[in-house]
Amino acid sequence: MKSSQAAVDVCSFSGVTTKKQEITSLESKEIYLDNTDFTIRPQVSLSGYTSYRVGGPAEWYVAPRTVEALQASVNYAKEHELPVTVLGAGSNLLVSDRGIPGLVIATRHLRYSHFDPETGQVTLAAGESIPSLAWAAAELGWEGLEWAVGIPGTVGGAVVMNAGAHNSCIADILVSAQVLTPDGTLLTLTRDQLNYSYRTSILQGSDRIVTQATFQLQPGADPAQVIAITKQHKQHRLTTQPYHLPSCGSVFRNPKPYAAGWLIEQTGLKGYQIGKAQVAQRHANFIVNCGGASAWDIFNLIRHVQYQVQENWSILLEPEVKMIGEFSLAC
Numbered sequence: 471m472k473s474s475q476a477a478v479d480v481c482s483f484s485g486v487t488t489k490k491q492e493i494t495s496l497e498s499k500e501i502y503l504d505n506t507d508f509t510i511r512p513q514v515s516l517s518g519y520t521s522y523r524v525g526g527p528a529e530w531y532v533a534p535r536t537v538e539a540l541q542a543s544v545n546y547a548k549e550h551e552l553p554v555t556v557l558g559a560g561s562n563l564l565v566s567d568r569g570i571p572g573l574v575i576a577t578r579h580l581r582y583s584h585f586d587p588e589t590g591q592v593t594l595a596a597g598e599s600i601p602s603l604a605w606a607a608a609e610l611g612w613e614g615l616e617w618a619v620g621i622p623g624t625v626g627g628a629v630v631m632n633a634g635a636h637n638s639c640i641a642d643i644l645v646s647a648q649v650l651t652p653d654g655t656l657l658t659l660t661r662d663q664l665n666y667s668y669r670t671s672i673l674q675g676s677d678r679i680v681t682q683a684t685f686q687l688q689p690g691a692d693p694a695q696v697i698a699i700t701k702q703h704k705q706h707r708l709t710t711q712p713y714h715l716p717s718c719g720s721v722f723r724n725p726k727p728y729a730a731g732w733l734i735e736q737t738g739l740k741g742y743q744i745g746k747a748q749v750a751q752r753h754a755n756f757i758v759n760c761g762g763a764s765a766w767d768i769f770n771l772i773r774h775v776q777y778q779v780q781e782n783w784s785i786l787l788e789p790e791v792k793m794i795g796e797f798s799l800a801c
């Protein structure tokens with residue numbers, strides 16, 4: 471186990487990008503990608519694209535609507551030696567107030583879905599919404615996604631994170647995922663190749679971009695029943711989790727057999743606040759933005775919680791949230 475010192479000393483995080491680089495907008499002009507009608511835009515604030523509602527600008531930002539435009543975006547980054555950061559719906563991200571150097575590629579505009587009643591398989595583009603999918607499946611009477619209704623975000627993010635709830639997770643239903651590799655190749659990876667375990671997959675920290683996924687569901691149930699179970703799951707969340715304030719969901723993975731929320735509450739941290747970031751009263755493993763928090767407030771609170779839990783329980787809580795960009799003392 472790492473020491474508590476390690477828990478407070480590390481002050482620079484990176485998710486996808488690693489290069490230390492100040493944001494220097496080369497030109498404040500949009501760039502048109504070859505053979506597409508898409509533009510790469512400079513200095514785009516990411517706070518509107520994350521559920522925490524914090525974060526500085528992307529040096530460059532693009533949200534392609536087709537796989538071809540995605541490929542063109544990746545090629546552009548390669549040609550200009552820009553580090554690439556991939557964004558889904560930003561519901562599990564803490565973006566630095568300093569922003570993200572290089573090119574941020576948002577995949578949430580990649581959209582299509584196909585339900586195959588013969589096989590019970592549904593194939594979706596990476597940008598499709600998981601809660602919308604869960605409701606659509608319930609309305610068709612297809613079982614298998616009732617648990618997913620309250621998980622904001624995209625198919626791509628859920629496949630990478632192995633999103634889960636109520637003892638189910640993406641790995642239980644994933645048949646395969648299509649990924650775009652940095653050399654522009656589209657590969658199909660089976661569930662076994664993704665090396666899934668609790669809230670992790672081989673895709674975390676990798677340079678492969680999920681473009682679509684196929685899930686196995688079970689058609690043929692009574693829609694009213696599937697909708698009823700889906701509603702119960704949603705209701706359970708609304709009563710146990712602080713959905714009314716910006717957050718990233720659970721901040722830490724559960725250090726089994728303990729629940730992070732229980733450990734944090736027992737440490738006396740419910741309601742503890744740094745700046746406008748607060749350990750939620752309703753669920754201690756949620757840190758909420760009470761209005762006007764900075765990423766730095768949230769980051770410091772994460773560190774404080776880690777430190778206090780380590781001091782009291784000798785357990786280092788491991789963040790589930792992906793922290794991207796620079797978080798240095800000079801912020």
Ligand SMILES: Cc1cc2nc3c(=O)[nH]c(=O)nc-3n(C[C@H](O)[C@H](O)[C@H](O)COP(=O)(O)OP(=O)(O)OC[C@H]3O[C@@H](n4cnc5c(N)ncnc54)[C@H](O)[C@@H]3O)c2cc1C
Nearest residue numbers: 558559560561562623624626627628633634679680718719
């Ligand atoms: C209120 C609330 C409740 C939540 N409840 C749950 C819950 O019950 N269970 C749970 O598991 N999570 C939960 N979360 C966290 C979050 O919803 C999930 O992690 C979700 O799957 C993230 O999807 P996203 O599209 O927002 O991904 P993002 O947050 O945008 O990205 C997450 C990671 O995936 C990578 N990524 C995203 N898209 C792609 C892609 N196309 N290709 C490659 N990499 C990609 C990003 O680089 C990043 O590393 C909750 C969050 C909130 C705000």
Ligand SMILES: NC(=O)C1=CN([C@@H]2O[C@H](COP(=O)(O)OP(=O)(O)OC[C@H]3O[C@@H](n4cnc5c(N)ncnc54)[C@H](OP(=O)(O)O)[C@@H]3O)[C@@H](O)[C@H]2O)C=CC1
Nearest residue numbers: 521599601602605620621622623712713714715716717718
């Ligand atoms: N605290 C936070 O930081 C955040 C919390 N959230 C919460 O996460 C949850 C998921 O958010 P979001 O991704 O926006 O998805 P929602 O669950 O709000 O909606 C997703 C889709 O499902 C449809 N839908 C919703 N309820 C029903 C229903 N009863 N029957 C049929 N269809 C339905 C919606 O249709 P329609 O548009 O017609 O309603 C919409 O198309 C929500 O509870 C939201 O409040 C989301 C983001 C951040």
Ligand SMILES: C=C(O[C@H]1[C@H](O)[C@@H](CO)O[C@H](OP(=O)(O)OP(=O)(O)OC[C@H]2O[C@@H](n3ccc(=O)[nH]c3=O)[C@H](O)[C@@H]2O)[C@@H]1NC(C)=O)C(=O)O
Nearest residue numbers: 635636637710719720722723724729731732735752753754
């Ligand atoms: C929200 C997320 O996922 C959630 C998912 O929605 C829910 C529902 O299935 O189960 C997990 O929460 P969780 O383990 O905290 O589930 P809960 O049932 O709320 O709590 C577990 C235990 O901790 C206790 N608890 C929780 C919060 C709190 O403030 N105090 C406390 O004592 C509860 O009483 C319970 O005994 C996932 N979290 C993780 C880290 O695995 C996410 O990953 O972002």
